[in-house]
Amino acid sequence: MADKGNDPFAVWQTMLGEMEKGFNAFANKAMTSPEFSKTMNQAGGATAGAQKQFFEMMEKYLVGMNMPSRAQMVDMAARLQSIEAQLAEIKALLVQGRASPGAQATGPATPRPPRTKRPPESSGAQK
Amino acid sequence: MNAATGLALASIPERIQQEVQRAILRSIKGVEYFTTSGPSLGVTPKDLLSARGTMNLYHYRPLADEVYRVPILIVMATTNRGYILDMVPGQSFIEFLLRQGYDVYMLDWTAPRPEEKSLRMEDYVLDFIPYCIRRVQEDSGESDVSVIGYCFGGVLSLLYGSIFHDGPMKNLICFTTPIDFRKMELFSNFSDRRYFDVDGLVDAVGNVPPEMILSSFEMLRPASRAISQVQLWDNIWNDEYVKSYRMFDRWATDTLPLAGEYFRTITKDLMWDNKLFGGTMSVGGHACDLASIRVPILHAVAEHDHIVPYDAAKHLIPMVGSADKEEVILKGGHVSLVAGANAVRRLWPKLDSWLAGRST
Numbered sequence: 001m002a003d004k005g006n007d008p009f010a011v012w013q014t015m016l017g018e019m020e021k022g023f024n025a026f027a028n029k030a031m032t033s034p035e036f037s038k039t040m041n042q043a044g045g046a047t048a049g050a051q052k053q054f055f056e057m058m059e060k061y062l063v064g065m066n067m068p069s070r071a072q073m074v075d076m077a078a079r080l081q082s083i084e085a086q087l088a089e090i091k092a093l094l095v096q097g098r099a100s101p102g103a104q105a106t107g108p109a110t111p112r113p114p115r116t117k118r119p120p121e122s123s124g125a126q127k
Numbered sequence: 128m129n130a131a132t133g134l135a136l137a138s139i140p141e142r143i144q145q146e147v148q149r150a151i152l153r154s155i156k157g158v159e160y161f162t163t164s165g166p167s168l169g170v171t172p173k174d175l176l177s178a179r180g181t182m183n184l185y186h187y188r189p190l191a192d193e194v195y196r197v198p199i200l201i202v203m204a205t206t207n208r209g210y211i212l213d214m215v216p217g218q219s220f221i222e223f224l225l226r227q228g229y230d231v232y233m234l235d236w237t238a239p240r241p242e243e244k245s246l247r248m249e250d251y252v253l254d255f256i257p258y259c260i261r262r263v264q265e266d267s268g269e270s271d272v273s274v275i276g277y278c279f280g281g282v283l284s285l286l287y288g289s290i291f292h293d294g295p296m297k298n299l300i301c302f303t304t305p306i307d308f309r310k311m312e313l314f315s316n317f318s319d320r321r322y323f324d325v326d327g328l329v330d331a332v333g334n335v336p337p338e339m340i341l342s343s344f345e346m347l348r349p350a351s352r353a354i355s356q357v358q359l360w361d362n363i364w365n366d367e368y369v370k371s372y373r374m375f376d377r378w379a380t381d382t383l384p385l386a387g388e389y390f391r392t393i394t395k396d397l398m399w400d401n402k403l404f405g406g407t408m409s410v411g412g413h414a415c416d417l418a419s420i421r422v423p424i425l426h427a428v429a430e431h432d433h434i435v436p437y438d439a440a441k442h443l444i445p446m447v448g449s450a451d452k453e454e455v456i457l458k459g460g461h462v463s464l465v466a467g468a469n470a471v472r473r474l475w476p477k478l479d480s481w482l483a484g485r486s487t
Contacts, residue, residue, distance in 0.1 A: 009146065013361070016354055023350035031346065032316050041322040044339075052331040071241055078240045088175055113189050115196040115269065117228040119483035 152364035165373030169210030171221050176232070177262055181239040181246065181386065182255045184262055185209075186232050190225035195486035197297055198230040198267040200259060202280035205251070205385060206340050209235035211378050211466050212277070215370075220465060223475050229486065230267055234259045234280075239386040244333035246386035248286075248393075249411040256287045260295060271297035273486060277465060278303050278435065282403070285443075288422065289415040298485045299424045300478065301443060302465055303435045306417075307404040308397045310439035313347055318398045325394040329387040337382040344382070347433050375462065404442060417443070423451035425481050427474055429464040430456055453481070 030036060062069045068076070177184040201221075203209040212233070213221040224231050234255065239246060263272050274296050276284030281304030288296050309315050317323070328335070345352055355372070362368040385393075402408035408415040424447055428440045437456070444454040457464055457473045464474055 007142070009142075013358075016357060020348075020350045020354040024348045027349045028313060028347070031313055034316070034319065034321070037316045037319040038322045040317065041319070041324070045324055045327060048328050048331045075240065081237075082178070112230075113191060113193050115194055115230070115267075117191070117193045117195045118487060119195075 149364045153360065156363045156366075156369065157360075165377055166215050166370055168215065168374060168377065169208075169213045170215070171213050171219055171225070173233075176266060177259070179255075179258075180243050181236050182259075183235045183237060184232060184259045185235060186266060187221055187225055189230060190222070191228040194228050194230045195483065196269060197271045197273050197486040198232060198263055198269055199224065199273045199275060199482075199486075200263050201231065201233040202256065202274060202276045202284045203233065203235045204278040204280045205236050205283070205389070206279065206383055208378065208381050208383065209233050211462065214374050214378075214466055218374075218467060218471065220470065220475060223471070223479075227479050227483070229482070232259070232263045232266075236383055238337070238384050239334050241333055244329075244387040247388045248396075250386075251283055251389065252286045252290065252410045253413070256283060257291065264295065270295055273298040273300070273482065275300040276302070276304060278305075278461070282397075285403075285417060285420065286408070286410055286415045288420045289417055290410065290413045292419040292421060296422055298482065299420065299422050300482065301424070301426045302474075303428055303432055303440060303461055304426065304443060305435045305439040306442040306446065307439050308401050309404075310436055311434075312436075314343065315398060317343055317346070318394055320399045323394070325391055329391050333387050334384040335387060335390045337384045340385065341380060341382040344379075344434065371467065375467070379462070417446040418448040420447045421449050423485050424449045424453075425478070426452075426454045427464060427478070428454065428456050429459045429461055431459065432461045432464070434461040 059069050059071075172188040173185040174188065175183060176186050201209070201212065203212075213219045216222060221231055221233070260272055260274075264270060272295055274284045274288070276282070276299070281301035284299060284301065285304065288299055305311055318325070355376075359369070359372050362372075396402045396408060400407070403415070403417070406416060406418075424444070426440070426443045428435075428437055430437070432440070441454070444452050455477055457477070459469045459473065463469050
């Protein structure tokens, strides 16, 4: 077997790693300048503004077409998730009720282990 | 040995054969990669105790015959999903805690809905966390609760602990938690107050989109995504590598949006005015003085953390008022500190040995 230093595939891996480190370091250095922040934020601000305008325009268009907007679809998905979560809670309560018919609704769904565990000898003493 | 190249001649046919095999496997596995989904993540059995908009409180089903008296509430960072702490069996921090005999709850987040853009820091620190603590107390029947905060979840836990310093938090564990935000130099420069119009952004978009959060994380290491894809192709014959790549890649790109008002406060109070480090932070009129935290505290930081560098995190232990306090610096990065093969060997046993004696 070739040793690692002479293995072209290992050399390729090392080279990739070094390239990554070098490029990241170079880019990070450039990104600490105020000019970078200025340019990045100008571009980001313009994009956010354009997005807002486009979003408002699309909303109007979809209302005109009698179609739901993305926000309405997201809202609907969230409401479905909420219904699913409530169903899960109801299911958990039903399971709990079946397991112990006399138990109160607020008790745990499954039997819980006792809270009596002590740390092993080697562990730090209680403070 | 060939004197000119230093390459062992006898090994060349072997190496060529191995690479040909790998090339064939790459073609087969490459097709597999695009036609299959990754491993199921976050599958440790749990029950949803409470869901309120962006906030979800889970209780994990115990895996030990007896548990420590004091339950644990994990507060996840608001930018990411909690399954980083529950990847797959054998590589799950949650599963580890359960098997060691802890009773574990997690405050996890979902994407805030458009109408939740008005959620403020007050909602997170004075409502969500205290509410979850109360639910944990009710559910476990215990008055004491240990809190573990990951990254910005650590900041939220510290703000909570500094306001509710008389209890019921019994122990606090922070992972990679920033205190001096100016030392997060790139983030600090990205949000330079001279050029970053946070009001304009929040007013325009409501909740800050996840793509923006993700690109700001990726900009910290701009070459890494491209290189990682080359490395994936190199290693696509290796099932373990591919599994690990898919787990971490899915989590890293599964970024959450941030509620607009909450983001505005983070930017102005923490990134611009560095109030937590300066001791002038307040939430809802309550002063957040780290010196008022007196519970036992452990802060685990990563040696090669590119998101929260050590210089940003190192002030936590000196600033808290606890007599019982410890900082532990471990090898690894921001994510590998808490998840993956290295965490299994380094952080988890350390945390267990620290917490066990303080959980009775």
